[in-house]
Amino acid sequence: MATELAREDLHASVSDPASASMNFLNEVSARFPDAVSLAAGRPHEGFHSTDDLDRYLRTYLAHLEGLGLDADQRRRQLLQYGRTNGHLGVLIARTLLLDEGIEVPAQAVMVTTGAQEAMVVALRGLCAGPGDVVLAVEPCYVGFTGAARLLGIEVVPVPETADGLDPEAVLAVARAVRAGGRRPRALYLVPNFANPSGVSMPVPARRRLLEVAAEADLLLLEDDPYGLFGLDEEPRPTLKALDTGQRVIHIGSFAKSFFPGVRIGFLVADQAVTDAQGRRTLLAEELSTVKSLLTVNTSPVAQALVGGFLVESGCNLRTAVKEKTEFYRRNLRTLLAALERSFADEPRVRWNAPAGGFFAVVEVPMTADENLLEISGRDYGVLWTPMSFFHAGDGGRRALRLSCSALEPDRIEEGVRRLARLVRERADTPDPAGPGRAAVAADPAAPAGSRDPG
Incomplete structure (x- = not known):
């Protein structure tokens, strides 16, 4: 009989939720190769060649x-x-x-x-x-x-x-x-x-x-x-x-x-x-x-x-990296401008405006978990990273990370357009009290939309 091991007998890192989440992200990317990936934080591939x-x-x-x-x-x-x-x-x-x-x-x-x-x-x-x-x-x-x-x-x-x-x-x-x-x-x-x-x-x-x-x-x-x-x-x-x-x-x-x-x-x-x-x-x-x-x-x-x-x-x-710096600057500005265009009329969506780097965080009016990511890749052709992956507890459940480093600007803009359609069609029913912007602003760690730097 072939050897069979009980998963609970393996080290806790084998079933670590964060590692499992990142594996899931890789699997989703493989299943939906035609989706625009605003998830991957890898560098752009055009700066070097094998030569x-x-x-x-x-x-x-x-x-x-x-x-x-x-x-x-x-x-x-x-x-x-x-x-x-x-x-x-x-x-x-x-x-x-x-x-x-x-x-x-x-x-x-x-x-x-x-x-x-x-x-x-x-x-x-x-x-x-x-x-x-x-x-x-x-x-x-x-x-x-x-x-x-x-x-x-x-x-x-x-x-x-x-x-x-x-x-x-x-x-x-x-x-x-x-x-x-x-x-x-x-x-x-x-x-x-x-x-x-x-x-x-x-x-x-x-x-x-x-x-x-x-x-x-x-x-x-x-x-x-x-x-x-x-x-x-x-x-x-x-x-x-x-x-x-x-x-x-x-x-x-x-x-x-x-x-x-x-x-x-x-x-x-x-x-x-x-x-x-x-x-x-x-x-x-x-x-x-x-x-x-x-x-x-x-x-x-x-x-x-x-x-x-x-x-x-x-x-x-x-x-040495001036060309790369200019590329990533252009991409981040493209991402922030695309968010402004796509969500200008949606007060429940907020994002921060980083002063550099590869990432921005967007708060959305729904639970941004693995289930929604699966739907996003399959039905809307856009991938992103749930912010809950980066929290030890229940934080980040209604936020997602967007990366702009690996794509050309036109793909970033298309990815944000697809994300906007996902949000419009999948958002939770608005609270009659109108939580939106006020509820988000009450959280001192919440990102601020570029139209409202806070």
């Missing part, structure tokens, strides 16, 4: 030769197992200095297999005991909450407002966790154009958050995949750039600035670690043991591709 791969490899090999590595050393660096924390530390540190004003030693940089691995490594390294928990902005990127669930680490949500995280709310939650006998180790957030909400934190709030982190003895896990793609040139310093007390572990990725298939991310952990004998190391070096047990090391060939890209750009990504 670029050879060029980037050759650029990086020439760079290694310029550093004095002979042919055997160059071959070994690309074709053998490599240093656990990778060999791009110098180039990444230089890029962070030029682009963000972040000054850290190369030894503080760990090159990871995507930003997802950086999250797992940081979580596993920081949470040492059963009472250790992490705080996270809510709504939250499911990759982070999923990683925590995989590791058996509790995530305590801190609700996001229309202006991003409120530092005083972070302080209150951290104190409540400690009062309950647990230790809050870190707070995860995306300060720039967050996924899923698109919200950015004002600079004064960022500075206050750093103060709160010191008061509450928290580390900040700053994830910054979208920071290069603002609608304007307004300075938005990363938390790490403002960090004078080494409270921030910075997580980055080349998925958006380069391309996702390279699967290269990194974390910057320059915090000092002291052992019982008084020896001092950097946190990134200590975390290398965790990474070595996960992936041994990050693909040297993939690192070489990113290395060639960085060398070619002079380690200045803001200049």
Whole structure:
């Protein structure tokens, strides 16, 4: 008889609701390939071709030769197992200095297999005991909450407002966790154009958050995949750039600035670690043991591709990605304008107006769940992401996330037109009291329509 396993005997992460929801989204996309997908947050595919791969490899090999590595050393660096924390530390540190004003030693940089691995490594390294928990902005990127669930680490949500995280709310939650006998180790957030909400934190709030982190003895896990793609040139310093007390572990990725298939991310952990004998190391070096047990090391060939890209750009990504930035700016403006045209006469529909990034959130007068998404793909030819996927509880049930990154502008406009028809035909019967705009506005975390920025 063939072996049969009981699902309840498998780890909870196997049946994790968030992971199951994302699998469902992928399945819906596969079933309705002709639908306009405003769900996928992937980058546009037109910026690179496979012909670029050879060029980037050759650029990086020439760079290694310029550093004095002979042919055997160059071959070994690309074709053998490599240093656990990778060999791009110098180039990444230089890029962070030029682009963000972040000054850290190369030894503080760990090159990871995507930003997802950086999250797992940081979580596993920081949470040492059963009472250790992490705080996270809510709504939250499911990759982070999923990683925590995989590791058996509790995530305590801190609700996001229309202006991003409120530092005083972070302080209150951290104190409540400690009062309950647990230790809050870190707070995860995306300060720039967050996924899923698109919200950015004002600079004064960022500075206050750093103060709160010191008061509450928290580390900040700053994830910054979208920071290069603002609608304007307004300075938005990363938390790490403002960090004078080494409270921030910075997580980055080349998925958006380069391309996702390279699967290269990194974390910057320059915090000092002291052992019982008084020896001092950097946190990134200590975390290398965790990474070595996960992936041994990050693909040297993939690192070489990113290395060639960085060398070619002079380690200045803001200049290198100007074409991409303009594309994503145009797409976000197209999305917001299309929402304005399609829902100008529907006061029960509200949306936020992010200052950059890939996403906007729309509140709708019906439950935006998996059932409605199925109907939307099948009968209306448009896909989106339920915001409930990004909440631990019952939040986001009447809201959806739209992504504008992967499509051409005409497809974005068509997708919004189809969404408008879905809303008109499937909306709940209006409340005689006329809840609409007033009910939405009563929620401090509710997005504001572009015609009513709130």
